[in-house]
């Protein structure tokens with residue numbers, strides 16, 4: 001793995017009088033969570049490889065407000081939103097890519113009414129377009145013939161009807177995409193959404209992520225592919241809970257592609 | 264000529280329809296207790312939704328067995344209503360089978376009604392078995408005890424009885440036609456009732472007329488009764504499914520509305536030029552600050568209230584809900600049923616107190632829906648996707664969370680921590696915003 005990754009910030013770009021093709025919105029998980037940081041880096045490597053002129057906000061980025069909004073704290077959400085929008089509008093941001101479906105949903109759907117209108121794409125959609133345009137190529141690699149099941153993130157799938165981009169990417173790995181019984185529109189939540197990530201679950205007889213992990217295990221996968229840092233955490237915990245971590249991995253679609261390329 | 268049956272019929276009809284009109288008025292009044300919301304944009308998409316989902320039953324067939332059976336009952340119901348039109352005309356004017364002049368077309372109509380009636384009987388039987396013998400899980404959740412359970416079975420019984428009356432009426436009519444009885448015009452084809460006609464063989468003509476008339480009367484009285492039963496039943500969906508799908512949300516499911524009242528305050532807070540102490544201009548709504556979120560049914564918008572009346576209690580939402588499937592208290596169907604029950608209670612209160620609501624120290628929150636239910640939701644939208652009539656239980660959950668958090672500061676402690684972190688550090692965890700790019704240089 002090469003260690004040098006190039007991550008320019010908007011401020012640096014601006015100082016050089018340049019404006020990037022796309023803003024990479026890293027998100028809180030992607031910035032601070034140890035597991036999610038690996039996804040961030042894998043995605044950056046792919047961006048570097050495809051020579052995409054991108055930039056991040058760095059220390060000027062702040063939580064989109066999604067967990068606050070879904071907890072019911074509309075005040076805090078709008079404060080966050082308005083602050084972020086001011087920053088992005090000052091940089092004249094046009095297009096945003098993010099590896100977090102929650103950030104994706106919030107910026108795409110809930111920011112416009114507050115003055116922030118951008119073209120927002122999920123990183124799986126962006127990677128797909130890089131492949132389609134020939135800016136990035138994948139050749140089978142280490143996932144050839146492996147069984148990969150894809151867990152639909154609620155905020156990418158049902159919330160925004162993006163079902164195919166991540167699947168198209170997985171198919172490009174020459175891997176065998178095996179679907180769970182509950183997939184696409186009927187995808188079963190990992191248990192993290194609606195701010196559940198930040199609290200203990202309510203009383204019940206099972207944790208949601210265990211239920212979902214069991215559904216994934218039914219497909220006997222070599223890899224559970226995720227496309228959301230929170231789903232990733234939930235499924236990783238689920239696999240550990242089932243003591244299966246020696247047999248299979250939970251990986252983000254961006255990591256799959258970066259690893260196939262052995263970046 | 265004896266006019267008494269005609270007059271009697273007219274009276275029954277007027278009473279039946281009159282009561283129905285009264286109930287519709289009450290229904291509209293109750294729905295209008297909700298807050299205003301504009302759902303009149305994109306009319307073309309709205310008509311499309313209504314035609315595809317309500318008229319075309321587009322979301323029913325996701326579950327094929329229930330879906331196809333339901334379509335049979337639904338088509339049967341609509342088509343057989345053409346027969347009701349004839350019954351009404353005959354009843355009012357003392358005619359018999361007034362549409363008989365259609366000749367071959369009439370034979371075809373009556374013949375297909377009969378086949379449909381038989382299919383409906385079969386479907387109703389299957390539905391009854393699914394509920395009461397196979398005991399499908401979604402029909403036995405805790406919220407399905409008592410009235411909701413009985414209601415579902417009553418509907419099946421009423422439908423079965425109506426179909427049997429219809430077939431009995433035709434069977435005896437057929438016999439009378441064979442006997443060449445006066446008044447009984449030779450008309451119609453009776454592929455199904457012919458088969459039960461032998462049951463009535465050997466009866467005198469007057470006995471046959473008695474049975475035929477009784478079945479005829481019970482059939483139409485039964486239909487009028489059913490019409491008035493709707494308001495008290497989940498069966499109201501046969502009417503409300505249409506406006507409910509028309510007014511349904513067209514935005515991506517992940518998009519929540521931004522509370523406008525909050526936007527105004529946030530703007531004030533962030534705008535250095537705004538004078539927070541400025542006196543509200545006259546006619547300003549500032550005098551009575553709007554409640555944030557919902558603690559009672561009337562804090563919801565009218566589409567959410569219409570949702571509650573439309574709910575068929577089918578439980579598709581609950582059977583897809585990850586919280587419910589892992590044993591949590593939350594059931595999106597119960598959210599809808601509670602909202603309707605509370606709204607009914609408010610409506611009755613208004614009726615009992617001469618048109619104004621008298622404080623009853625109850626509300627939707629706590630008296631019906633508990634905090635534990637609200638905090639179990641992952642906002643995954645599985646319930647919204649599953650609902651065959653486009654009901655949105657999640658929007659009610661979020662509105663009630665808004666009340667808990669913004670009016671009562673009653674979020675669970677961990678969520679308060681998370682929100683404190685966002686406020687202070689711009690992230691849900693206690694990390695410093697200045698460290699946000701550190702990942703770049705970490706190995």
Ligand code: SF4
Nearest residue numbers: 584640641643644646
């Ligand atoms: S959005 Fe909430 S209530 Fe609806 S299915 Fe998901 S967890 Fe259940």
Ligand code: SF4
Nearest residue numbers: 574575577578580650
């Ligand atoms: S909300 Fe929809 S899916 Fe749920 S019980 Fe009512 S009609 Fe069925």
